[in-house]
Amino acid sequence: MEPSSSKSKFRNLLQAIIGTTLLAIPIGFTEETWRLGETLPTYNILLILALSLLFIFLFAYRNFSKNIPNFYWFDLLKRVFILYITSFIIVTLILTIIQRAPWTTDWLLAFNRTVIVAFPSSLSAAIAGNLK
Numbered sequence: 001m002e003p004s005s006s007k008s009k010f011r012n013l014l015q016a017i018i019g020t021t022l023l024a025i026p027i028g029f030t031e032e033t034w035r036l037g038e039t040l041p042t043y044n045i046l047l048i049l050a051l052s053l054l055f056i057f058l059f060a061y062r063n064f065s066k067n068i069p070n071f072y073w074f075d076l077l078k079r080v081f082i083l084y085i086t087s088f089i090i091v092t093l094i095l096t097i098i099q100r101a102p103w104t105t106d107w108l109l110a111f112n113r114t115v116i117v118a119f120p121s122s123l124s125a126a127i128a129g130n131l132k
Helices: 006-028 031-039 042-065 073-097 107-128
Strands: none
Touching (some): 006 107, 031 107, 042 107, 073 107
16 A cells, blocks of 8 residues: 555556446346335445445455555555545446436435445455456
């Protein structure tokens, strides 16, 4: 988690986008996730969002804390939120393109569906972002 050059940051961002897309497409195109977004209460959706952030945090912490003697907590938190926001944006884009995220008419349903698909996609982004 040492501060790195902008070239490395751009490479990590591209890897995260590809990692997100790898799982966002097959999961985002299933009717089960659309229905789950309709039926799950908002409380459960927020728990899924919290679990996503927790799992990304644990994965990143485990990968970086063992290899770097001067561990940067702020950089870890920044990385977790950037990975999740990137995943959320990519999933939002995909679901909007296939007309399964009605942001203008039912933003809560669109949010629910996006969080559900972003859960595995953000983990995939975290893993792909760590490939050398």
